[in-house]
Amino acid sequence: MGIKTKLTLKELNDIFEGYNFISIEATLYGVIDTTYIASTQTDDYIIKKYERDIKDRIETDKKLLEHLKLSGLNVPAFLEEKNGWYIYEKLSGDVPKGTTTAHIQALARLLSDLHRATHKRSFPNPFLESCEVKQSLKYIKSNYYHYFKKFQHLYDFDMPNDGLIHGDIFKDNTVFDENKIGIFDFIDSGYGSFLFDCGVALTGFGVKSTNNYYINLFLNTYNQKAPKKLKKSELINEMELASKFYTLLRIYRNQNINNAKELL
Structure with a gap:
């Protein structure tokens, strides 16, 4: 799952001008909110649309991520919001397949x-x-x-x-x-x-x-x-x-x- 609201590459670039995204990929994980991975020539980003009325939680989440980053944890930074779409930093690395x-x-x-x-x-x-x-x-x-x-x-x-x-x-x-x-x-x-x-x-x-x-x-x-x-x-x-x-x-x-x- 992961996708409830569809978003094309053109729509993404129209919403967030200046990033010049070159690709957008739907994710398969998640059962509640919509999540994409989008890329520019140099960086990758997480694009989210929360399919719930949780504005207060989103504001709390922004402050929490800032606090955890300052505490030295490797968490993504919130970057921008427009038209109900949110951009976050994509952390480097891969989801582990096994457990070691x-x-x-x-x-x-x-x-x-x-x-x-x-x-x-x-x-x-x-x-x-x-x-x-x-x-x-x-x-x-x-x-x-x-x-x-x-x-x-x-x-x-x-x-x-x-x-x-x-x-x-x-x-x-x-x-x-x-x-x-x-x-x-x-x-x-x-x-x-x-x-x-x-x-x-x-x-x-x-x-x-x-x-x-x-x-x-x-x-x-x-x-x-x-x-x-x-x-x-x-x-x-x-x-x-x-x-x-x-x-x-x-x-x-x-x-x-x-x-x-x-x-x-």
């Missing part, structure tokens, strides 16, 4: 840096606010009752406010330039649990709860500088919770159980 020791260590360092930068800071929105948990459960109860029994405990799911979390660190929200990691798509971030953020990230990189080597490596790296130390048993439980949480959302948003099977 270097990926896990870089992921742990990134989350440690992110959580230090946002710990105890004030943010306007809880992460869970935009996640449609109750709507998802209602849909699954009506259409996939066998799976609903696995997820019904999420009715009461809540999380502490440790600071801002990304909450959706799957591989396609990261890029690697050799061992340097970049992270993007903070539009649905909000305050929440650092433990949950780490559980999602390990799940998003395909780490199973039985992979002691990767889990221990992640914890040893993350806990060196993290504002809150994590315990292995808690992290494993949160990985399993994160897997159920995103399986639930995928079934609801895609209206198709097959798209969620990799997390089941």
Whole structure:
């Protein structure tokens, strides 16, 4: 998916004069907003159209990216907005295909840096606010009752406010330039649990709860500088919770159980 509003190269150049874009490519990732990759002779950019009424979130996102960049994190800069289209810097690197020791260590360092930068800071929105948990459960109860029994405990799911979390660190929200990691798509971030953020990230990189080597490596790296130390048993439980949480959302948003099977 990724494209709900079509945009041609001519239309893009008419909207953003002066860039002289030479190509535009539709993305396949994303299930809510429209995302393109556009190129000039020298640079690549992310072009987005938010297919939701989230003006306040977009303004918060701009300020957050600026704060995280100043904190030394490799996140994209917001550049310009016209006619409902937004241009962001495209980070160097590629989405990882597999998962290696270097990926896990870089992921742990990134989350440690992110959580230090946002710990105890004030943010306007809880992460869970935009996640449609109750709507998802209602849909699954009506259409996939066998799976609903696995997820019904999420009715009461809540999380502490440790600071801002990304909450959706799957591989396609990261890029690697050799061992340097970049992270993007903070539009649905909000305050929440650092433990949950780490559980999602390990799940998003395909780490199973039985992979002691990767889990221990992640914890040893993350806990060196993290504002809150994590315990292995808690992290494993949160990985399993994160897997159920995103399986639930995928079934609801895609209206198709097959798209969620990799997390089941």
